[in-house]
Amino acid sequence: MNSPRIAVSGLLRRVDGVDRTGVNAEYVAAVLAAGGMPLVLSPLLGAARAADALDGCDGLLLTGGADIDPARYAAAPSPALESVEPPRDEFELALLAAARSRRMPVFAICRGLQLVNVAAGGTLWQDLPTERPGPVAHRQAAPPAEPTHTVRVAPGSRTADLLGTGPLRVNSTHHQAVRALGAGLLETAWAEDGVVEALESDDAGEWLVAVQWHPERGSAGAADRALFSAFVAAAAATVQASSPSPR
Numbered sequence: 001m002n003s004p005r006i007a008v009s010g011l012l013r014r015v016d017g018v019d020r021t022g023v024n025a026e027y028v029a030a031v032l033a034a035g036g037m038p039l040v041l042s043p044l045l046g047a048a049r050a051a052d053a054l055d056g057c058d059g060l061l062l063t064g065g066a067d068i069d070p071a072r073y074a075a076a077p078s079p080a081l082e083s084v085e086p087p088r089d090e091f092e093l094a095l096l097a098a099a100r101s102r103r104m105p106v107f108a109i110c111r112g113l114q115l116v117n118v119a120a121g122g123t124l125w126q127d128l129p130t131e132r133p134g135p136v137a138h139r140q141a142a143p144p145a146e147p148t149h150t151v152r153v154a155p156g157s158r159t160a161d162l163l164g165t166g167p168l169r170v171n172s173t174h175h176q177a178v179r180a181l182g183a184g185l186l187e188t189a190w191a192e193d194g195v196v197e198a199l200e201s202d203d204a205g206e207w208l209v210a211v212q213w214h215p216e217r218g219s220a221g222a223a224d225r226a227l228f229s230a231f232v233a234a235a236a237a238t239v240q241a242s243s244p245s246p247r
């Protein structure tokens with residue numbers, strides 16, 4: 001069987017004086033390890049080309065990165081808002097809309113989870129330490145792959161089918177989080193302080209799973225691999241459903 005083709009949302013960043021586009025290698029490696037064929041899509045493509053760029057792809061992975069422009073959820077910028085990349089917001093929102101309209105499996109990580117929520121009409125805490133202080137350091141001081149807090153997972157959810165109900169130990173390198181939940185989504189995991197750590201579609205027939213931690217870093221071990229494996233398997237199932245003849 002051909003590997004399912006996984007579109008991976010890329011970033012655009014100036015490094016050493018040169019504008020570069022690509023994505024953190026860990027995302028690509030995690031898709032490969034799960035048996036998928038990762039294809040990085042640059043935000044330089046632009047929103048108008050997003051749907052065309054998904055042609056021939058079987059799944060969409062929305063990756064981590066900068067803060068989402070709060071104008072997207074009709075909020076004034078917090079003083080603690082960090083860098084925003086409106087062209088990337090626009091491109092990824094177009095990718096997500098096109099993927100969902102095709103019923104393509106979507107897996108969203110960190111900023112990707114926040115994008116899924118904003119696309120569904122939800123809002124974000126722009127900076128947890130100043131807007132929703134609590135006992136958990138969601139931007140951990142420990143190395144990025146080290147697990148530092150636990151999450152509990154909603155029983156009966158797709159997320160629990162993949163991870164169990166926990167508590168699961170995960171890494172945490174975010175300062176934003178879900179505030180008001182968007183339409184058609186379910187909260188499916190929470191940290192000890194109640195911060196939302198996973199979302200999924202409320203439509204059991206749609207494979208849309210989002211996590212606030214970084215499973216591509218493998219901190220949660222088998223649980224993190226289970227997320228990528230299930231995502232790639234869902235993409236493979238889409239290939240089989242839409243391709244009656246071998247290709």
Ligand code: MN
Pocket residue numbers: 138149171172173174191195197212213
């Ligand atoms: Mn966290």
